[in-house]
Amino acid sequence: MLLLSKAKGIALLALFIGLFSATSCTRTSPEEYNGRAADPDLLHQTSKQLTTVIIRDIFKPPVASRIYAYANLAAYETLRAQSPAQPTLAGRIREFAPVPAPEEGAEYCYPLASVKAFIAVSKALTFSVDMWDAYEVELDRKYGAMDIPQDVYERSVAYGGLVAKHVLAYAEQDNYKYTRGYRHTLTHAEGDWEPTPPTYAQACEPKWSAIRSFTLDTCTQFTPAPPAPYDLTPGSEFRKMVDQVYDYGRNATAEQKAIAYFWDDNATVSNIKGHFSYLEKKMTPPGHWQAIVGTVARDQRLDMMKSLEAYTFSSIAMHDAFIACWEEKYRTNRVRPVTVINRLRGEGWEPYLETPPFPEYVSGHSSLSASAGTVLTHLLGDSVAFTDSTEYEFGHGVRSFSSIKDAYMEASMSRVYGGIHFLDGSLEGTNQGEEVGQWVWSRLTGKPVEYSPQEEVAKKIAGK
The missing domain is CATH 1.10.606.20 (Vanadium-containing Chloroperoxidase; domain 2)
Incomplete structure (x- = not known):
C-alpha cells in the first residue's frame, strides 16, 4: 500500500512538472506581443528623445526638420507593413522607391521594428550616439518584458535596420552635403539683410532651397x-x-x-x-x-x-x-x-x-x-x-x-x-x-x- 502511494505521488509530481514545463515554454502569440509593443507611448517617448538629442547637438531648425522627416519616414514605412490599408509613401514623395519587403510567412513584431528604424535613422543623422545607446538600454528592457520570442525579436530589429538603411540611402541623395559650407554674400545695400546683434552671426543655411x-x-x-x-x-x-x-x-x-x-x-x-x-x-x-x-x-x-x-x-x-x-x-x-x-x-x-x-x-x-x-x-x-x-x-x-x-x-x-x-x-x-x-x-x-x-x-x- 505504501509503495502504491509513493508511486502515485511520483506520477503526480511528474505530471505537475510536465504541465509547468509546457506552460513555461508556450510561445507568445503574435497578437499578444504585437499588442503590447504597439503602445503609442513608446513612439512618443522615442520622438521626445530625438528632440532631446537635437537640443544637445544644437542643430539649426531647417536641419532639425530634415532629421525628423527621415526618422519618421523610416518608422512609418516599417509599421505600415502590418497595416495594408495604410498607403506607402513610395511613389508619392519624390524619388522614393519602395522599402524592402519583410520575409514572407515569417513572424515580426512590427511596432518594435518601427521604433528601431526610427532610432537607427536618428542615430545616423545626429551626433550624440551615447544618448541613443543609453536610451536603447532602457527601451530594450521594456520590450524584453513583453515576451517577444527571441527569433521574432531579432528578425524585427533586423527588418527595422533594413528599412532604416533604405531611407538613409535615400537621404544621402538630397543635396544636403552639397549645401554644407556655403556663405551668404552681404550686399550692404539699403534695405538688405545684414548680421544682427547680439552675436552678428553668419546667415543660416543660405543654400537650403537646393535641398531635395x-x-x-x-x-x-x-x-x-x-x-x-x-x-x-x-x-x-x-x-x-x-x-x-x-x-x-x-x-x-x-x-x-x-x-x-x-x-x-x-x-x-x-x-x-x-x-x-x-x-x-x-x-x-x-x-x-x-x-x-x-x-x-x-x-x-x-x-x-x-x-x-x-x-x-x-x-x-x-x-x-x-x-x-x-x-x-x-x-x-x-x-x-x-x-x-x-x-x-x-x-x-x-x-x-x-x-x-x-x-x-x-x-x-x-x-x-x-x-x-x-x-x-x-x-x-x-x-x-x-x-x-x-x-x-x-x-x-x-x-x-x-x-x-x-x-x-x-x-x-x-x-x-x-x-x-x-x-x-x-x-x-x-x-x-x-x-x-x-x-x-x-x-x-x-x-x-x-x-x-x-x-x-x-x-x-x-x-x-
Missing part, C-alpha cells in the same frame, strides 16, 4: 506676394510696419510678451553679461510641433499607426515649408526690424526676442507652423482643442488653444510681438505654409484639395 523636397515640384512653387517696398517715408506701408514693431517693443502687453516667449523656439539664445557669455539651448520650431503632435495624439488616444501618420505627414510638411520659405528669404534678402529701427531711431532699441541669423521675409516659424498645422487639421479635424505644455521644462509656460489653426496663427503673430518680424513677413509666411500644407496633404494622400488662403490673409493684413 519630398513633394514640391520646385522651391519656388509657393512664392509669396512681394514684400512691402523698403521705404522709410512716414505713412508708407513699410514705415507703418516698422513703427508697429517699434511700438510693440516699447508697449507690448504682458499677454503679447507671453505669446512671443512661448513660441520663441530659438535653438540657441545668447546671454551676454559684460565680458561673460553663454548659450541657452532650447527646442526648435519643428521640435515644438512634433511635441504638439505627441500631445494631441495622446489626447485623442490615437493608436501607434495613426500617431505615426501624424508625426510623418507633419514633419514632411515642415521640411518642404523650410525649402519654400528659405528660397524666399534669400531671394528677397530683406532687412530685420532691429537693423532698421536702430538706424531710424538711434536709441539702442532691442527686440523682446533675439533675432535669428537670416533674412526676414517670410517668417520661417509662421510658414512651417502653418504647414504642419494644416496637415494636422486635415488628419484630426478643425476643432481639436489642446493644452500645450511641451516647453514648460524650458520655462516657457503653458498655453491652451481651441484648435490647431488657433495655435499656428498665434505662433505667426508671436514673431511681430517679439520684434523679429514685420507683419507682412509673418502673415505671408502663414499663407505660404498653409499652401505647402495643402499641397503635401494632397500628395501624400492622393486627395485633391481646393483651398486658397490669399483672401483671408489679405484681410488680416488690412485689419491689423
Whole structure:
C-alpha cells in the first residue's frame, strides 16, 4: 500500500512538472506581443528623445526638420507593413522607391521594428550616439518584458535596420552635403539683410532651397506676394510696419510678451553679461510641433499607426515649408526690424526676442507652423482643442488653444510681438505654409484639395 502511494505521488509530481514545463515554454502569440509593443507611448517617448538629442547637438531648425522627416519616414514605412490599408509613401514623395519587403510567412513584431528604424535613422543623422545607446538600454528592457520570442525579436530589429538603411540611402541623395559650407554674400545695400546683434552671426543655411523636397515640384512653387517696398517715408506701408514693431517693443502687453516667449523656439539664445557669455539651448520650431503632435495624439488616444501618420505627414510638411520659405528669404534678402529701427531711431532699441541669423521675409516659424498645422487639421479635424505644455521644462509656460489653426496663427503673430518680424513677413509666411500644407496633404494622400488662403490673409493684413 505504501509503495502504491509513493508511486502515485511520483506520477503526480511528474505530471505537475510536465504541465509547468509546457506552460513555461508556450510561445507568445503574435497578437499578444504585437499588442503590447504597439503602445503609442513608446513612439512618443522615442520622438521626445530625438528632440532631446537635437537640443544637445544644437542643430539649426531647417536641419532639425530634415532629421525628423527621415526618422519618421523610416518608422512609418516599417509599421505600415502590418497595416495594408495604410498607403506607402513610395511613389508619392519624390524619388522614393519602395522599402524592402519583410520575409514572407515569417513572424515580426512590427511596432518594435518601427521604433528601431526610427532610432537607427536618428542615430545616423545626429551626433550624440551615447544618448541613443543609453536610451536603447532602457527601451530594450521594456520590450524584453513583453515576451517577444527571441527569433521574432531579432528578425524585427533586423527588418527595422533594413528599412532604416533604405531611407538613409535615400537621404544621402538630397543635396544636403552639397549645401554644407556655403556663405551668404552681404550686399550692404539699403534695405538688405545684414548680421544682427547680439552675436552678428553668419546667415543660416543660405543654400537650403537646393535641398531635395519630398513633394514640391520646385522651391519656388509657393512664392509669396512681394514684400512691402523698403521705404522709410512716414505713412508708407513699410514705415507703418516698422513703427508697429517699434511700438510693440516699447508697449507690448504682458499677454503679447507671453505669446512671443512661448513660441520663441530659438535653438540657441545668447546671454551676454559684460565680458561673460553663454548659450541657452532650447527646442526648435519643428521640435515644438512634433511635441504638439505627441500631445494631441495622446489626447485623442490615437493608436501607434495613426500617431505615426501624424508625426510623418507633419514633419514632411515642415521640411518642404523650410525649402519654400528659405528660397524666399534669400531671394528677397530683406532687412530685420532691429537693423532698421536702430538706424531710424538711434536709441539702442532691442527686440523682446533675439533675432535669428537670416533674412526676414517670410517668417520661417509662421510658414512651417502653418504647414504642419494644416496637415494636422486635415488628419484630426478643425476643432481639436489642446493644452500645450511641451516647453514648460524650458520655462516657457503653458498655453491652451481651441484648435490647431488657433495655435499656428498665434505662433505667426508671436514673431511681430517679439520684434523679429514685420507683419507682412509673418502673415505671408502663414499663407505660404498653409499652401505647402495643402499641397503635401494632397500628395501624400492622393486627395485633391481646393483651398486658397490669399483672401483671408489679405484681410488680416488690412485689419491689423
